Amino acid sequence: MSDKIRGQIGELAVVEYLVSNGYTLLERNYNCRYGEIDIIVCNNEYIVFVEVKARGPRTIASPCEFVTKSKQRKIVTTSCFYLSNKKNNLQPRYDVFEVTLNDELPPKVLNIRHIENAFLTRGR
Numbered sequence: 001m002s003d004k005i006r007g008q009i010g011e012l013a014v015v016e017y018l019v020s021n022g023y024t025l026l027e028r029n030y031n032c033r034y035g036e037i038d039i040i041v042c043n044n045e046y047i048v049f050v051e052v053k054a055r056g057p058r059t060i061a062s063p064c065e066f067v068t069k070s071k072q073r074k075i076v077t078t079s080c081f082y083l084s085n086k087k088n089n090l091q092p093r094y095d096v097f098e099v100t101l102n103d104e105l106p107p108k109v110l111n112i113r114h115i116e117n118a119f120l121t122r123g124r
Contacts, residue, residue, distance in 0.1 A: 010054025010099035013109045035074035047090040049079045054099040064096045072119045
C-alpha cells in the first residue's frame with residue numbers, strides 16, 4: 001500500500017475520532033506557500049493544528065518520530081499564516097496522531113494514539 005493511501009485512510013480515521021469527541025472540523029489538507037497542515041479543528045478552548053502519521057504495524061520507529069523539528073517549524077509557520085487570515089480568539093495547540101494500520105486490503109485501523117501539545121511554538 002502506498003504512503004499516500006495509508007495517509008488518507010489515517011486522516012479520515014482521525015477526523016472521525018475528533019468529530020466524535022466534540023471537535024469541529026475547519027480544514028483538511030490546508031496548503032499555503034509555507035507548507036501543509038493535515039487537519040485543523042477547534043473546540044470551545046483551542047484551535048488545533050493536527051499532523052497525522054499513519055504507519056503499518058511493523059514500522060521501525062514510532063510514527064511521531066517522523067515529525068521532525070523541521071516539520072514542526074513548517075507546521076507552526078503555516079499555522080501562523082492561517083491564523084493571520086482567519087482571526088479567532090482560541091488558543092492554538094499542536095497535536096500529533098499516530099495511526100497504525102494493518103497490511104491487509106482494504107486496510108483497517110488497528111490503533112489511534114492522540115498526542116496533545118506534541119510540540120511548542122518556541123524557537124521556530
